[in-house]
Amino acid sequence: MHDIKFIREQTDTIKAGIARKNDKSDIDAILAVDVARREVITEVEKLQGERNKVSAEIAKKKKSGESAEDAIVAMREVGERIAILEEKRRNLDEELHTKMSWIPNIPYHDAPDGGEEDMVEVRTWGEIRKKSYDIPPHWEIGERLNILDLPAATKISGSGFYLLRGLGARLQRALISYMLDTHSNDGFVEHYAPYIVNADAMFGTGQLPKMEDDMYKTEGDNMYLVPTAEVSLTNIYRKQILDYKQLPICMVGHSPCFRREAGAAGKDTRGMIRVHQFDKVEMVKIVHPETSYDEHESLVAQAEKILQGLQLPYRVCELATGDLSFAAARCYDIELWAPGLDRWLEISSVSNFESFQARRMGCKFRDEEGKIQFPHTLNGSGVALARLIPAILENYLNEDGSVDIPDVLHPYMGGVKKID
RNA sequence: GGAGAGGUGGCUGAGUGGUCGAAAGCGCUGGUCUCGAAAACCAGUGUACCUCCGGGUACCCAGGGUUCGAAUCCCUGCCUCUCCGCCA
Numbered sequence: 001m002h003d004i005k006f007i008r009e010q011t012d013t014i015k016a017g018i019a020r021k022n023d024k025s026d027i028d029a030i031l032a033v034d035v036a037r038r039e040v041i042t043e044v045e046k047l048q049g050e051r052n053k054v055s056a057e058i059a060k061k062k063k064s065g066e067s068a069e070d071a072i073v074a075m076r077e078v079g080e081r082i083a084i085l086e087e088k089r090r091n092l093d094e095e096l097h098t099k100m101s102w103i104p105n106i107p108y109h110d111a112p113d114g115g116e117e118d119m120v121e122v123r124t125w126g127e128i129r130k131k132s133y134d135i136p137p138h139w140e141i142g143e144r145l146n147i148l149d150l151p152a153a154t155k156i157s158g159s160g161f162y163l164l165r166g167l168g169a170r171l172q173r174a175l176i177s178y179m180l181d182t183h184s185n186d187g188f189v190e191h192y193a194p195y196i197v198n199a200d201a202m203f204g205t206g207q208l209p210k211m212e213d214d215m216y217k218t219e220g221d222n223m224y225l226v227p228t229a230e231v232s233l234t235n236i237y238r239k240q241i242l243d244y245k246q247l248p249i250c251m252v253g254h255s256p257c258f259r260r261e262a263g264a265a266g267k268d269t270r271g272m273i274r275v276h277q278f279d280k281v282e283m284v285k286i287v288h289p290e291t292s293y294d295e296h297e298s299l300v301a302q303a304e305k306i307l308q309g310l311q312l313p314y315r316v317c318e319l320a321t322g323d324l325s326f327a328a329a330r331c332y333d334i335e336l337w338a339p340g341l342d343r344w345l346e347i348s349s350v351s352n353f354e355s356f357q358a359r360r361m362g363c364k365f366r367d368e369e370g371k372i373q374f375p376h377t378l379n380g381s382g383v384a385l386a387r388l389i390p391a392i393l394e395n396y397l398n399e400d401g402s403v404d405i406p407d408v409l410h411p412y413m414g415g416v417k418k419i420d
Numbered sequence: 421g422g423a424g425a426g427g428u429g430g431c432u433g434a435g436u437g438g439u440c441g442a443a444a445g446c447g448c449u450g451g452u453c454u455c456g457a458a459a460a461c462c463a464g465u466g467u468a469c470c471u472c473c474g475g476g477u478a479c480c481c482a483g484g485g486u487u488c489g490a491a492u493c494c495c496u497g498c499c500u501c502u503c504c505g506c507c508a
Contacts, residue, residue: 038469038470038471041469041470041471041477042470042471042476044477045469045470045471045476045477045478046476046477048476048477048478049476049477051488051489052439052476052477052489054488054489055438055488055489056438056439056489058438058488058489059438059439059488059489060438060439062438063438068488071488072487072488072489073488074488075488075489076487076488078488079487079488079489241430241466241467364467370449372467
């Protein structure tokens with residue numbers, strides 16, 4: 001959410017910003033509602049002021065036994081006018097809020113322009129190991145080892161679900177523990193938070209209203225299954241005024257992520273790459289605005305640390321403005337090389353939302369001078385399991401069909417070093 | 421799920437129709453005192469919006485309603501607590 005004053009005073013900046021995101025919201029329509037709203041407010045408040053004054057006089061007269069009938073009759077009329085104007089004001093407030101809630105965040109000034117294909121590779125890490133033998137896609141590897149059973153998941157739930165068995169399930173659990181341990185050792189406080197949240201929380205981080213169709217909603221009580229732990233973790237601080245001394249707040253949590261993938265029918269239908277339920281370890285930071293871009297860099301580095309530990313080659317890319325999510329100002333994706341699929345897999349997305357989410361949430365902080373400001377929020381996957389496991393299967397596949405377990409996971413696997 | 425009680429400022433807690441945005445205490449900030457600190461004393465201490473920058477308006481869980489006037493009365497929702505039932 002943007003500050004209406006910002007839209008009013010820096011209209012050109014907003015218009016240019018949303019254009020870079022390929023958003024077609026009508027800013028002039030918002031400004032028109034804003035003008036009408038303020039006119040009504042000024043008028044209604046003038047009348048309320050009058051009513052307050054006269055009501056005090058009525059009280060005084062009644063106390064001294066005088067008749068106040070004239071004033072009461074007059075105020076009855078004023079009250080009716082106030083009621084009409086308040087109704088008008090409510091409607092304008094709602095209209096403004098609805099319109100504003102659809103305006104995306106605007107991109108970081110230096111973010112590359114363009115769409116999905118215009119992302120900029122920032123750096124790469126590790127060598128893509130050339131193998132002398134053919135590497136099949138992860139589902140073939142997993143099913144041959146009996147650690148991945150996609151038909152079973154389909155039978156239970158439908159397409160777009162995966163089922164891990166034996167050491168496959170153990171591997172996922174080991175990865176979760178390894179990641180949580182790594183991040184919490186680096187100062188991120190581990191959290192367990194609800195997986196089902198209300199509409200206010202979904203609005204706060206910016207999933208609502210735009211992503212409504214992409215989320216699972218519970219019948220009867222208007223709750224949503226989280227598409228990422230970002231929602232629960234960030235919203236912990238909704239409707240709160242923090243002290244600057246509390247910043248930065250660094251959190252980490254593991255959760256399942258539920259996504260309907262409504263707009264992705266027919267895309268990545270095989271394997272674990274695009275599924276309706278996957279697990280993810282997510283990091284969230286709430287920081288002082290002055291430090292947010294430094295914090296952004298360190299958050300990417302934190303996610304990279306996981307992949308370096310696992311000895312998996314990756315690249316870091318900065319997304320172009322048209323590919324940024326609704327709430328993001330700047331975003332780095334980390335992609336793993338999957339030799340079986342012969343493509344890069346997006347495994348982590350690390351974003352700076354600046355004050356966009358904080359404003360929607362009503363999360364503020366009192367700065368060094370006692371002034372109220374909005375903090376900046378950031379988050380990053382650290383990392384997504386349903387793509388990490390395929391990458392491990394494909395990168396660690398041996399010629400005999402077995403899969404080595406990355407060294408750092410051995411303690412978490414009860415000493416198991418290989419799946420065969 | 422059944423029965424009851426209750427939601428007031430950072431906290432405790434008064435206030436049951438009229439100068440109440442809200443007593444008092446605690447906490448916090450600044451000052452006096454002190455070599456310094458504590459104590460004591462003095463002062464300050466919510467948020468948001470509108471503004472012809474003088475001010476004004478709203479907010480006592482949320483949303484409606486009654487009234488000239490609502491923290492106070494009525495309705496709905498949410499949340500918390502106690503007891504019972506159920507349950508990992």
